[in-house]
Each structure stands twice: as structure tokens, then as C-alpha cells.
Amino acid sequence: MxxxxxxxxxxxxxxxxxxxxxxxxxxxxxxxxxxxxxxxxxxxxxxxDPWSEPEGEWHLGWKGCFSPRYCEVFMRDPETKEIHRADVLCPRPEGAGVVLELQHSPISEEERSSREAFYSKENRMFWLLNMGRTSALSFNFASCLNFSEDNRVEVGGRDFYRMEWFMRGTMLDKWKQSRAHVFLNHGRFVFYLATRAACRSLVDGQAKGEFALARLTVREFLKAVAGDDPSALTIRSVEGGG
Structure with a gap:
């Protein structure tokens, strides 16, 4: 901790x-x-917390964007008494808040589903996956990115771009089944992954290895997590780039 x-x-x-x-x-x-x-x-x-894992500079960098009081927040299921520690929890005065889980390494389908079920009981849940070269999730994710106009399709008022996973394995095929919102981080960029929960019409037509991304700025992503509460973010993240 x-x-x-x-x-x-x-x-x-x-x-x-x-x-x-x-x-x-x-x-x-x-x-x-x-x-x-x-x-x-x-x-x-x-x-x-059995879901805890070793943390490096990537975890610390993203946690540093949020006020300490919103980081590493313990949550307890009132019925089962199960307890886990959310990487980030930004509450909302009107009701459900946003839980952000930072994922640097592969996890099983069972654990992913368990985390989503736990954190989504009273809040919305976001995943942020580290797709940088130092991550165990993907060492060459950038080679898959293709934001050409020929690949563009509009879903829910946002532009998505169809792409293909060229590397070994089908890691994103598994994440497309998520019931939470899934974001991918590569360097200074954040992408929103089309999942069956949020973009079913797009995902249902995809073949194995195909996926679709929408581009966000870091500022847009942080606002999606923190909402309209300026105190949730540090000065550094508020002043951060585009």
C-alpha cells in the first residue's frame, strides 16, 4: 500500500x-x-486484499493524478463482508461513483469477472490497462494501431476505428467481454475499447483478433473518472496535457 x-x-x-x-x-x-x-x-x-499485486512506476503515475483520499479505498460487501481495495474510487454526490482499477499484468477471466461484480455493485467500474512496452499485457501494441478513415465507424456519437490484433494470443478478445468500461493506456494516449457491454452492435460483428478503439485525451479520461469534482485531481493532473 x-x-x-x-x-x-x-x-x-x-x-x-x-x-x-x-x-x-x-x-x-x-x-x-x-x-x-x-x-x-x-x-x-x-x-x-487477495487481489493486490506489485506496483511500479505506471501504477504510481496514474494514482498520482488523484487526491490521496480517493486512492486505495477499502470497500466491503455488506452481505458477504468481503473486502477489497480499489485503486481509485471517485464518489459522486448524486449517487454511484466510479471505481478505477489499474491493470499492468494478465489476470484470469474468473478474477476479472469477480472484480467487476464486486466493484460494480454500487458504482460504475473502469479498467485502465497498461499497453506500454514495459507491460506484461502487450509489448508491441502500437503496431496494431491504425486510425485511417477507412477504418472509422460511428457508435453512440463517438468515432471508433476498427483494428486487428497482430500479436500472439487474443488478449483483447477476452477484454471485449468485460461488463465494465475498458480503457487502454499507451504512452501519453488513452483509448476506449469497444466491449460487448457498451458497444454490442460493433463487437458482435467482429472476427477473432479484431477490435475497435476510440481516442480520448488524458484530460477527457481523468474527467470521466473524477466527474465535476476538481478536488479529486491533483494540480499536476489538472494542468496535464491535452
Whole structure:
């Protein structure tokens, strides 16, 4: 965990020897201050969220776009008492908020479906997949991108572009079945993936390996997550590029 509540403030650890309690499970958290990696908190008895995974610069960069109070938010199912920690949860005053899960590595279909079912009970859910060269999801995603006019089709007032997955495996074929909104991040760009849940008419006509993307600016994506709450975003992300 990057941030935890300590002395009334949610923050990363600052010095060796600090400790606090996990608001999710009540277990002890101890400061870890590596020489070359980000400071973080570690559970004494193992992470209480079985969906947690190691985080790198990509995770930290996106979490840094949001206020700490909206990052690593514990959520509990009132019926089953199951508890998990959302990467980002931006509430909405009018009702359901938005949960953003940052995914850097492959996960099973079963876990993807479980996360979507859990986080979508009372909120909308967004995935952001790391499609950069350092990601285990795709090392050469850019070679598939083709935004030519011949590939353009309008769905729901937004321009999508039909493309083909040239690499081994059919990773995006699986993500097209998602019940949540799926976004792909490559460098400074964010793309919205046509899924069966949101663009069924487009996805139903696709063959194996085919997919479709709509382009967004980073600012548009952050607004989709944070809504109209300017305090949800850091100054750096508000002032960020196009």
C-alpha cells in the first residue's frame, strides 16, 4: 500500500520505524523505505486484499493524478463482508461513483469477472490497462494501431476505428467481454475499447483478433473518472496535457 491513515492523515510513510493500522483489516502496517523504489506500507501478516499485486512506476503515475483520499479505498460487501481495495474510487454526490482499477499484468477471466461484480455493485467500474512496452499485457501494441478513415465507424456519437490484433494470443478478445468500461493506456494516449457491454452492435460483428478503439485525451479520461469534482485531481493532473 502506498498510503495509509496515520495521525489523522492519509499518506505514504516518511521515515523508517513508522507504523499504523490498516483501516481495512485492522492489522499492523509498517513503513518500507527502499533506496530506489517508492516508500510504502507493508502488512505484518500479509496483504488483506487477495487481489493486490506489485506496483511500479505506471501504477504510481496514474494514482498520482488523484487526491490521496480517493486512492486505495477499502470497500466491503455488506452481505458477504468481503473486502477489497480499489485503486481509485471517485464518489459522486448524486449517487454511484466510479471505481478505477489499474491493470499492468494478465489476470484470469474468473478474477476479472469477480472484480467487476464486486466493484460494480454500487458504482460504475473502469479498467485502465497498461499497453506500454514495459507491460506484461502487450509489448508491441502500437503496431496494431491504425486510425485511417477507412477504418472509422460511428457508435453512440463517438468515432471508433476498427483494428486487428497482430500479436500472439487474443488478449483483447477476452477484454471485449468485460461488463465494465475498458480503457487502454499507451504512452501519453488513452483509448476506449469497444466491449460487448457498451458497444454490442460493433463487437458482435467482429472476427477473432479484431477490435475497435476510440481516442480520448488524458484530460477527457481523468474527467470521466473524477466527474465535476476538481478536488479529486491533483494540480499536476489538472494542468496535464491535452
Amino acid at each position: 502506498i498510503s495509509a491513515m496515520i495521525e489523522g492523515e492519509k499518506r505514504p510513510p516518511q521515515v523508517k520505524g513508522e507504523q499504523t493500522k490498516c483501516v481495512g483489516c485492522g492489522g499492523t502496517l509498517r513503513a518500507v523505505i527502499p533506496q530506489f523504489k517508492a516508500a510504502h506500507w507493508r502488512h505484518d501478516s500479509g496483504d488483506c
